[in-house]
Amino acid sequence: MPTNPLFHPVSDAVRAPNLHDQIQLALAIADSHVLKSLLENCIPALAQGHSIRTISTQVGVPTGYQQTADGIVHFEVVYCKLAPPGEVERLFKSNSRTQESRELARLTQHESEMQMLGKNLSLSLTVSLLVEAGFRPEQIEEILHLPFDAWHKSWWYTIDEMGNFTLPFLRQIRTLRYPDGTFTLQYKDLFEQDKPNCFISLTEKVLVLIKPDTQGFGETLKQINYQREALGVTQALLICSVLSDLEAQGFINQGISVYPAIELVLPTQSDCIHCGRKECGMNGVLDSPVALCYGFLPESEFV
Numbered sequence: 001m002p003t004n005p006l007f008h009p010v011s012d013a014v015r016a017p018n019l020h021d022q023i024q025l026a027l028a029i030a031d032s033h034v035l036k037s038l039l040e041n042c043i044p045a046l047a048q049g050h051s052i053r054t055i056s057t058q059v060g061v062p063t064g065y066q067q068t069a070d071g072i073v074h075f076e077v078v079y080c081k082l083a084p085p086g087e088v089e090r091l092f093k094s095n096s097r098t099q100e101s102r103e104l105a106r107l108t109q110h111e112s113e114m115q116m117l118g119k120n121l122s123l124s125l126t127v128s129l130l131v132e133a134g135f136r137p138e139q140i141e142e143i144l145h146l147p148f149d150a151w152h153k154s155w156w157y158t159i160d161e162m163g164n165f166t167l168p169f170l171r172q173i174r175t176l177r178y179p180d181g182t183f184t185l186q187y188k189d190l191f192e193q194d195k196p197n198c199f200i201s202l203t204e205k206v207l208v209l210i211k212p213d214t215q216g217f218g219e220t221l222k223q224i225n226y227q228r229e230a231l232g233v234t235q236a237l238l239i240c241s242v243l244s245d246l247e248a249q250g251f252i253n254q255g256i257s258v259y260p261a262i263e264l265v266l267p268t269q270s271d272c273i274h275c276g277r278k279e280c281g282m283n284g285v286l287d288s289p290v291a292l293c294y295g296f297l298p299e300s301e302f303v
Contacts, residue, residue: 042257048163063230071208082134088155108190117185211240
């Protein structure tokens with residue numbers, strides 16, 4: 001691992017008192033920007049911020065034997081998204097029908113097994129599911145009224161190795177209608193190489209451990225592995241203010257991402273009357289309900 005200055009020890013002068021509690025508080029507040037930063041800027045990254053759909057936390061999670069994990073971050077990652085109309089077709093459009101056919105065959109050379117999107121759904125739930133997927137009203141109308149043996153075809157993207165939506169695949173959706181007014185939606189994917197792993201997104205979770213400065217590598221690794229097994233969590237994220245390059249490499253090789261505590265924006269006790277941020281709506285308010293703030297800056301320090 002290359003030298004990373006972010007992991008240089010933080011001096012006592014700038015280290016906030018009880019850093020562990022402050023970080024746990026930040027996790028409990030569950031500000032989406034802070035949580036996405038944790039997942040996106042840790043080394044190695046656990047997710048791309050633009051692909052995270054929802055995110056939440058649990059703090060102080062019991063693991064047995066009167067022990068608790070500092071936190072668990074739950075997040076939903078988008079792996080597939082509907083392509084804009086006509087966009088993929090333009091990628092392989094050619095004056096030669098033979099060339100177009102070859103390109104289409106290349107992009108759809110493999111076929112997945114049939115998947116169940118929803119079974120015996122009400123009309124409202126069916127429409128809601130299709131709207132959530134990004135289908136336009138006319139597409140939804142077409143899907144709802146498909147003949148029994150017909151398929152609705154649409155182009156989608158899945159993510160590449162860099163986490164960007166660049167890999168097109170063809171998705172076919174079939175609708176089964178029942179006399180009681182319910183619907184069943186099924187789909188299968190035609191793709192070039194890697195099979196899409198979900199319809200839109202998957203829910204994942206990562207164990208978070210805040211490392212005390214005095215705790216050694218072996219003890220920290222043992223604690224993480226115990227908590228991963230106890231909670232059934234594979235991914236782990238270590239937040240620390242003091243870490244050598246060798247220790248960082250060791251944790252990474254054990255499947256643990258690391259994040260420098262100095263990069264974590266923590267809330268501070270606010271005083272709206274004496275805050276220098278005049279653009280804030282709470283600035284100067286005597287009975288402000290804001291107790292903790294990410295942007296508090298005393299007037300004496302405002303430039």
